[in-house]
Amino acid sequence: MASLQQRLNGPQLRVLDLQLQPEESVLALEIQQPVHARLQLLFHFGDIDWPGRTLLIHYRLQGTPHDSGLIRRALGTLLLTALDAGLGSHLLQRLAAELAFLDIQPQHIVVHLDQLPPFTRWQEQSFPGKSLARHLQLKSITTPPDHLRLTLGWHKQG
Numbered sequence: 001m002a003s004l005q006q007r008l009n010g011p012q013l014r015v016l017d018l019q020l021q022p023e024e025s026v027l028a029l030e031i032q033q034p035v036h037a038r039l040q041l042l043f044h045f046g047d048i049d050w051p052g053r054t055l056l057i058h059y060r061l062q063g064t065p066h067d068s069g070l071i072r073r074a075l076g077t078l079l080l081t082a083l084d085a086g087l088g089s090h091l092l093q094r095l096a097a098e099l100a101f102l103d104i105q106p107q108h109i110v111v112h113l114d115q116l117p118p119f120t121r122w123q124e125q126s127f128p129g130k131s132l133a134r135h136l137q138l139k140s141i142t143t144p145p146d147h148l149r150l151t152l153g154w155h156k157q158g
Contacts, residue, residue, distance in 0.1 A: 004018060012033045013032075015027070015028075016028040016030055016038070019146070020143040020144075021145055022142070022144060023044065024044050025042070025043055026042055027040070038063060039062070040063065041060075041061055042060050043060075044057070045058075045143070046108065050138060053112065054111065057108060057109040061091075061092070100112075100115060101116050135154065136152045137152065137154075138151075139151045139152060139153040
């Protein structure tokens, strides 16, 4: 959680909490722009395309305004209604603009695993003269309560 906060926290965005659950996990965020609001990114992991080095995350966005003034609160409510109508991907794209490994679409996020710094280091590890990533592959990602479990398996090359 601390590394996620260090990576994402800034003047416009603050990570409040991350709850990993088997069915649907929640990333709680506080944004300052365009209005002061608390957002909940409800998500679960989808398919892994190992040859393409991508992971699909399905999500939906919910929020509540936190401004005290009546006009700003009304504007916040309108913004959050727009998020519920499917415009949340534009806000997420703006908030995650510096994270080049994410491709944010309506209702899903594509994570480009080969662009993640930890994956790059893992891919450079050698095992009998070849990249470790040529021998192993990511088989699944699950979220038992408050844990992230990655399952690796042997990569069968054809």
